[in-house]
Amino acid sequence: AQKITQTQPGMFVQEKEAVTLDCTYDTSDPSYGLFWYKQPSSGEMIFLIYQGSYDQQNATEGRYSLNFQKARKSANLVISASQLGDSAMYFCAMREGRTGNQFYFGTGTSLTVIP
């Protein structure tokens, strides 16, 4: 089974609107971390937001928030007030355990912001 599933290969959003990028995960480890990264065409993976499995509240970082639904094993990224510079690939990733040594990545979602 895939550890991370991103079912939206491509998404479009109007500038200044909000958009949700879906991510579901699969693990039997009670301790895990969930991450979202942005990858522009230049290739560098840019860290956006982190959610720990024991965190009681949804993580937020500026215009980014993570809608964490533990029972559904989903960790959707919400981007508010989209900007043209948000156009990029977005990857959801998971690390198992408190000090897991690898990140499992999904296949990514390509986001295009339309002026």
Add this chain to the structure above:
Amino acid sequence: ETGVTQSPTHLIKTRGQQVTLRCSSQSGHNTVSWYQQALGQGPQFIFQYYREEENGRGNFPPRFSGLQFPNYSSELNVNALELDDSALYLCASGIYNEQFFGPGTRLTVL
């Protein structure tokens, strides 16, 4: 800026050759991980080094090997290159929950 640098930016090799990719981490980051990202895919974990010792490996053959040095630099070596090794290779360093990625090296095998 993550403070993680990689060299070279691009590289072209032919099948059967050997290649060395380099990464320079931030001071204080005691782990370095390498990932392979094929076109249109998410990154795949190759291995991690912690205090200069291999600390976990993904599903990659032994011809992928690495080194980590005390000065926070590291290398990924790939022997007997195959066409399927063409990909973006990403280095990530960090402490605990954080992994900061470098800009990657794009390797093309002809």
